[in-house]
Amino acid sequence: MTTLQQGTIDTFRGQFGGPVFEPADAGYHEARQIWNAMIDRKPALIAQCHSAEDVVAAVNFGRDQSMLVSVKGGGHNIAGNAVCDDGLMIDLSQMKDVEVDVEKQRAFVGPGCTLADFDAAAQVHGLATPLGINSTTGVAGLTLGGGFGWLSRKFGMTVDNLISADMVTADGRQTRASATENPDLFWGTRGGGGNFGIVTRFEFQLHSVGPDLLSGLMVFPFKQARSVLTQFARFTEIMPDELNVWLVIRHAPPLPFLPESVHGEPIVALAICYAGDPEVGEQLIAPLRSFGDAHGEHVGVQPYANWQQAFDPLLADGARNYWKSHNFVKLTDDVIRVALEYGGKLPSPHCEIFIASIGGETGRVAHDAMAYSSRDANYVMNVHGRWETPEEDEHCRQWARAFFNAAKPYASGGAYINFLSHDEADRVEFAYGPAYKRLVEVKQKYDPENLFRVNQNIRPR
Numbered sequence: 377m378t379t380l381q382q383g384t385i386d387t388f389r390g391q392f393g394g395p396v397f398e399p400a401d402a403g404y405h406e407a408r409q410i411w412n413a414m415i416d417r418k419p420a421l422i423a424q425c426h427s428a429e430d431v432v433a434a435v436n437f438g439r440d441q442s443m444l445v446s447v448k449g450g451g452h453n454i455a456g457n458a459v460c461d462d463g464l465m466i467d468l469s470q471m472k473d474v475e476v477d478v479e480k481q482r483a484f485v486g487p488g489c490t491l492a493d494f495d496a497a498a499q500v501h502g503l504a505t506p507l508g509i510n511s512t513t514g515v516a517g518l519t520l521g522g523g524f525g526w527l528s529r530k531f532g533m534t535v536d537n538l539i540s541a542d543m544v545t546a547d548g549r550q551t552r553a554s555a556t557e558n559p560d561l562f563w564g565t566r567g568g569g570g571n572f573g574i575v576t577r578f579e580f581q582l583h584s585v586g587p588d589l590l591s592g593l594m595v596f597p598f599k600q601a602r603s604v605l606t607q608f609a610r611f612t613e614i615m616p617d618e619l620n621v622w623l624v625i626r627h628a629p630p631l632p633f634l635p636e637s638v639h640g641e642p643i644v645a646l647a648i649c650y651a652g653d654p655e656v657g658e659q660l661i662a663p664l665r666s667f668g669d670a671h672g673e674h675v676g677v678q679p680y681a682n683w684q685q686a687f688d689p690l691l692a693d694g695a696r697n698y699w700k701s702h703n704f705v706k707l708t709d710d711v712i713r714v715a716l717e718y719g720g721k722l723p724s725p726h727c728e729i730f731i732a733s734i735g736g737e738t739g740r741v742a743h744d745a746m747a748y749s750s751r752d753a754n755y756v757m758n759v760h761g762r763w764e765t766p767e768e769d770e771h772c773r774q775w776a777r778a779f780f781n782a783a784k785p786y787a788s789g790g791a792y793i794n795f796l797s798h799d800e801a802d803r804v805e806f807a808y809g810p811a812y813k814r815l816v817e818v819k820q821k822y823d824p825e826n827l828f829r830v831n832q833n834i835r836p837r
């Protein structure tokens with residue numbers, strides 16, 4: 377427990393531009409809230425930043441007072457790394473500026489922006505960069521861990537589109553990381569998960585996207601899952617980069633295009649997005665309909681920004697969540713067999729198995745070009761344990777762990793650090809893969825005292 381004199385806190389409050397919350401203050405509980413209700417941590421202080429100068433002041437205060445420091449962007453991290461017990465939480469969630477330079481196709485994005493904030497500002501101009509599939513996720517944490525979504529096959533990982541990052545390092549210095557300024561810091565920041573400093577502004581490359589795209593869902597009965605999964609595995613190996621199809625096994629939500637009798641029944645769904653001419657996309661997705669005898673589909677041309685929000689209702693905050701994840705080069709018969717076995721015993725109506733196709737442009741970057749190194753990951757499987765009550769904790773966690781263990785022999789090296797749960801500290805080095813050794817060197821240079829350690833931590837030498 378950090379014991380701070382009230383006078384010390386008051387002096388800091390006087391110098392800081394935003395609010396500083398102590399546990400008894402209005403605003404404290406709202407600020408410490410994060411997406412995963414399994415994590416209930418109580419910082420001693422929350423410094424809610426409004427500017428890069430506030431971030432400098434908070435970093436200096438946390439370091440000088442020897443406090444445990446956590447950093448909150450969008451608060452979506454499954455491991456709960458935005459928030460710490462008894463330490464200082466540096467809350468960036470109010471730093472939501474987005475500036476778009478249409479001519480140069482660049483976006484300058486504040487570290488409190490959600491994907492929805494970024495998409496909204498860029499899509500006004502028919503521009504976007506690859507982000508994730510749940511619009512309430514923070515741009516900051518997603519980017520720092522790698523980042524992938526519907527556009528990644530065409531335009532790469534989110535970090536592949538990062539041009540520069542303005543940062544505050546552990547010594548309280550403001551600096552910039554880019555290909556030409558502190559290139560080692562830039563290398564580490566693109567996948568090293570916030571280990572080297574706090575990003576106060578991201579600069580991204582934008583691309584022409586939509587604003588209307590062909591996208592939607594096809595929903596099949598779970599009893600046809602073998603056929604759907606097997607054909608999905610073959611189809612996704614040869615689909616063009618513009619097309620992305622993900623597969624989800626879960627219980628059917630009450631979607632209006634599904635017959636009521638299907639609601640709550642086990643299903644396998646294909647989620648589709650075509651980042652090109654919708655007429656071409658229609659032809660390309662036609663074969664998906666023969667994967668089985670669908671319960672229903674809802675596929676059409678709609679604003680990309682709307683599709684980015686399509687999964688939000690199923691991924692709202694406040695539920696209990698425990699995730700396990702593997703990367704795969706290929707969905708072999710063994711992977712399919714295990715997915716079918718555990719898909720057949722989902723322990724809660726909210727649990728799901730998500731298989732994201734990446735590949736395409738994400739695999740064309742050299743594995744050592746930056747800290748994100750899993751360039752052979754054509755598929756990222758997320759065993760998404762999700763439920764409502766503490767009584768279900770053990771049962772649901774056991775299911776996720778058993779599935780993860782059964783699939784492990786078929787997984788490739790590395791893992792997506794943004795999908796690691798709070799109890800996977802022993803998997804961090806494996807997750808960073810071949811990048812880990814160099815990451816330790818960068819950490820030693822920029823954060824030798826490991827001030828930034830409430831993350832998927834890279835320990836300095």
Ligand SMILES: Cc1cc2nc3c(=O)[nH]c(=O)nc-3n(C[C@H](O)[C@H](O)[C@H](O)COP(=O)(O)OP(=O)(O)OC[C@H]3O[C@@H](n4cnc5c(N)ncnc54)[C@H](O)[C@@H]3O)c2cc1C
Nearest residue numbers: 449450451452453457508509514516517518523524570575
């Ligand atoms: C429902 C849901 C859907 C998701 N879908 C996808 C997806 O489609 N694709 C994908 O790639 N990922 C996805 N993710 C994973 C997501 O990328 C991670 O949860 C990510 O950590 C979220 O970032 P955040 O800013 O919201 O999180 P936070 O919890 O705020 O932060 C995450 C980590 O980053 C650090 N951090 C945050 N901001 C900064 C900063 N400015 N500077 C330095 N460090 C910082 C934090 O300290 C923490 O360690 C999803 C997550 C959820 C919960």
